[in-house]
Amino acid sequence: MPDASAHTTPSRKKDHVDLCVDADVTHRAKSPGFERVEFLHNALPEIDLDEVSTATTFLGKPASLPLMISSMTGGYDEAERINRELAEVCEELSIPMGVGSQRQALESTAYHESFRIVRKAAPSIAITANIGAAEAAQQDVRDNIHLLIDLVEANALTVHLNPLQELLQPEGTTSFRGVLHGIEQLAASLPIPVIVKEVGAGISASVAQRLLNAGAAVIDVAGAGGTSWAGVELLRNSERAAFDALWDWGIPTxxxxxxxxxxxxxxxxxxxxxxxxxxxxxxxxxxxxxxDMCAAARVLLQALLHENQDALRARIALWQRQLRAAMFLTGSATIAQLQQAEMAIQPQPTVAKHVR
Ligand SMILES: Cc1cc2nc3c(=O)[nH]c(=O)nc-3n(C[C@H](O)[C@H](O)[C@H](O)COP(=O)(O)O)c2cc1C
Incomplete structure (x- = not known):
């Protein structure tokens, strides 16, 4: 195994951004599944396109469409610029944003500004703080969690569940006992809601139910079919061949x-x-x-880093126009009405089984 001490948290965070932007780390044989879903075309929408509003609210704040920039980065040099530029676009377009894992901010104050900059650049949007499952399980982390929340004046705390990623990360932690209890403690003690998300392997209904029983207010499925965090870590792992079969592990979105x-x-x-x-x-x-809300990470980061803020703005504006088109064609004037639109869903190609 590689020497874990060779990787500090800041260099890992930089590796993650570099690999996500420049390498092909999408799931290889698995899609999110949207091609299996169609709206029933409504030939009598009985609305004017002008009446369609994509506006919604998230964590008590208005959002111009149900899209947020998902938790990505912070905690190393260049992250300050990335987070500032993401946050400026989010503020301008009025959409929520998550910061990446703030574990590093508990280890050192060196890069606190890379997180603080997000609230400075985006005073009015919903912003989510972020820690990993393994940290949520630790009492000393929970005791200091307010430091992380205060850094971004967060409207919610996100806990990311990433057992697959940690398993394949050369310096990862596989101590996942006590995570649910940690989430329960956070939900009971914090003045803001707790969001629980995966990072690309998805959340099943039974896991969601346990999280809701523990007090989670928001479930972000972060399903398979987009960024493969197994893929990202396999590219960093000298034991890649042994675990390559896990690249596509996960439940499609x-x-x-x-x-x-x-x-x-x-x-x-x-x-x-x-x-x-x-x-x-x-x-x-x-x-x-x-x-109620959607989140995207890698493709939006690529728009920013391969191109610039204009490209990111243009991508989000395009998605909003496409969303409005689908709302018009289903006769949905509001996001709440779109949630009720008629759909045809093809059955899952694979069947869950318990053969006895
Ligand atoms: C560069 C990068 C860094 C990420 N870091 C974090 C993180 O620190 N915490 C977290 O909860 N999710 C993190 N994620 C996962 C995303 O929030 C998201 O759940 C996942 O990438 C799936 O979304 P996508 O297919 O749109 O990329 C990261 C994603 C990217 C692309």
Whole structure:
């Protein structure tokens, strides 16, 4: 195994951004599943396009469309510029934003500004703080969590569940015992909601149910079909060949949504769709499947870093136009109406089984 001490948190965070922007780290044989979902075309929409509004709210703040820039970075030199530029666009377009894991900010104050800059650049939007599952399990981290929340004046704390990523990360931690208890403690003690997300392997209905019982207010599925965090870590791992088969491990985003949305019958929660969102039509379909908000990470970061803020703005504006088109064609004047639009869903190609 590689020497874990050779990797500090800041250089890992930089590796992650560099690999996500420059390498092909999408799932190879798995899509998010949006091609299996169609709206039933409404030939009698009985609305004017002008009446369609993509506006919504998230964490009590207005958002111009149900899209947020997902948790990505912070905690090393260049992250300050990246987070500032992402935040400026989010503020301008009035969409929420997450910061990346803030574990490093507990280890050192060196890069606190890379997180603080987000709130400075985006005073009015919803911003989410971020820690990993393994940290949420630790009492000393929970005792200091207010430092991380205060750094970005967060409207919610996101806990990311990433057992696959940690398993394949050369310097990763595989101590996942006590995570649910940690989330329960955070949900009970914090003045802001707790969001629980994956990072690209998805959340099943049974896991979602345990998280909701523990007090999570928001579930962000971060399903398979977009960025493969197994893929990112395999590219950093000298033992790659041994675990290459795990590159595509995970539950496709659409399957997470169709299985978790019915839990609304018994629980009140906000559902976020992410993992491979690549168009306004994907956003529309995710909303039609019951999501309240969508989140995208890698493709938006690529728009910024391969090009610039204008390219990022243009991408989001294009997605908004595509979303509006789908809303018009389903006769949905509001996001709430789009959630009720008629859809046809092809069955999952694979069948879950318990053969005895
Ligand atoms: C460069 C990069 C860094 C990321 N770092 C974090 C992180 O620190 N915390 C987290 O919760 N998710 C992190 N993610 C995961 C994303 O928030 C998201 O769940 C995942 O990439 C799937 O979305 P996508 O297919 O749109 O990329 C990161 C994603 C990218 C691209």
């Amino acid at each position: 659409v399957d997470c949504l169709t299985s978790i949305a019915p839990l609304r019958r018994d629980y009140t929660f906000t559902l976020v769709a992410s993992g491979g969102i690549r168009s306004g039509l994907d956003i529309a379909k995710a909303i039609g499947l019951g999501a």
